[in-house]
Amino acid sequence: ERRELQRLRSKPSRTLDGTDIRLLLNAESSEDFAQVHRLGAAGLGLYRTEFLFLQGRHLPDEQTQFEHYRDAVLAMAGRPATFRTIDLGADKADRAGLAPSHEDNPALGLRGIRLSMANPAVFDTQLRAILRASGYGPVRILLPMVSGREEVLAVRRRLRLIQRQLRDSGHAVSEQVALGAMIEVPAAALAVHGFIDLVDFLSVGTNDLVQYLLAADRNNPAVAGYYNPLHPSLLQLLAQLLDSASAAQVPVCVCGEIAGDARLVPLLLALGLRELSLHPSSLLEVRQAIRNSDLEQLSAARPALLRARDRRAIERWIATHITPGR
Ligand code: PEP
Ligand code: MG
Numbered sequence: 001e002r003r004e005l006q007r008l009r010s011k012p013s014r015t016l017d018g019t020d021i022r023l024l025l026n027a028e029s030s031e032d033f034a035q036v037h038r039l040g041a042a043g044l045g046l047y048r049t050e051f052l053f054l055q056g057r058h059l060p061d062e063q064t065q066f067e068h069y070r071d072a073v074l075a076m077a078g079r080p081a082t083f084r085t086i087d088l089g090a091d092k093a094d095r096a097g098l099a100p101s102h103e104d105n106p107a108l109g110l111r112g113i114r115l116s117m118a119n120p121a122v123f124d125t126q127l128r129a130i131l132r133a134s135g136y137g138p139v140r141i142l143l144p145m146v147s148g149r150e151e152v153l154a155v156r157r158r159l160r161l162i163q164r165q166l167r168d169s170g171h172a173v174s175e176q177v178a179l180g181a182m183i184e185v186p187a188a189a190l191a192v193h194g195f196i197d198l199v200d201f202l203s204v205g206t207n208d209l210v211q212y213l214l215a216a217d218r219n220n221p222a223v224a225g226y227y228n229p230l231h232p233s234l235l236q237l238l239a240q241l242l243d244s245a246s247a248a249q250v251p252v253c254v255c256g257e258i259a260g261d262a263r264l265v266p267l268l269l270a271l272g273l274r275e276l277s278l279h280p281s282s283l284l285e286v287r288q289a290i291r292n293s294d295l296e297q298l299s300a301a302r303p304a305l306l307r308a309r310d311r312r313a314i315e316r317w318i319a320t321h322i323t324p325g326r
Pocket of ligand 2 (some may be wrong): 144
């Protein structure tokens with residue numbers, strides 16, 4: 001069985017009826033980069049840069065960050081590297097004291113893009129470092145915890161300004177740095193039409209989206225039963241998001257943990273996803289499930305999936321569309 005999976009390292013992530021699904025990797029440190037090539041992934045879909053900020057008692061300076069990002073870009077050898085800007089706050093506190101040390105509701109507090117906007121000098125330093133790395137290969141910037149148009153617009157403006165400054169001082173900066181928003185706040189999913197013209201791609205962070213949608217702390221075992229990715233509300237929200245994005249021709253990826261659950265591949269494909277970013281350890285299993293999937297059949301079963309009224313009905317749908325292992 002393991003040998004069988006290993007054989008898939010060099011195979012395309014293609015459905016039975018011939019559609020290629022883009023599989024990217026989630027990375028938390030430079031140790032994950034080599035896996036992209038070992039597993040035949042399309043690039044880095046989520047690089048959690050905050051780990052650089054969790055290491056010491058000082059924030060990393062521009063040069064330190066630049067060298068790190070550049071090495072990631074070079075390690076991709078032409079495949080895209082997606083840098084998620086600092087996602088501190090909530091459960092992730094840094095020793096340098098950037099994230100607030102106490103909030104009554106940290107998950108609803110100053111985290112992700114909100115924290116970056118509240119610390120413009122720190123944010124600009126990170127953007128400068130990422131943009132400088134874009135001179136070495138394809139780079140995408142992904143913003144965590146976006147709630148609407150204002151934030152994306154503000155970042156677009158900042159990026160334009162910094163790009164100009166960097167060029168004026170002789171740095172090679174790519175013209176084509178893609179900007180994306182994470183969809184983790186339900187408001188952003190519902191009102192995506194408000195900022196879809198400002199983004200090049202979207203990436204759904206279901207780990208947080210489920211927490212906020214169902215009002216259930218992702219880390220609290222007492223409400224683990226309420227933290228349910230197979231709730232009809234999540235499917236409705238994803239379906240609506242995918243329809244809006246596809247009308248605007250903006251690609252959508254899922255980078256939360258559900259993307260790495262091979263059992264959910266038929267469900268994600270039926271909803272309309274064609275791009276997933278996942279942990280290296282589950283890539284081959286997910287590829288196998290994709291290769292056993294019939295996209296035409298799954299698309300036809302989408303209305304039935306969206307009519308499911310509870311978790312059990314969704315699980316029944318999955319059970320009838322599970323594809324036999326080969
Ligand atoms: C998510 O929320 O789904 C996500 C990918 O980000 P993180 O798990 O780092 O919050
Ligand atoms: Mg998140």
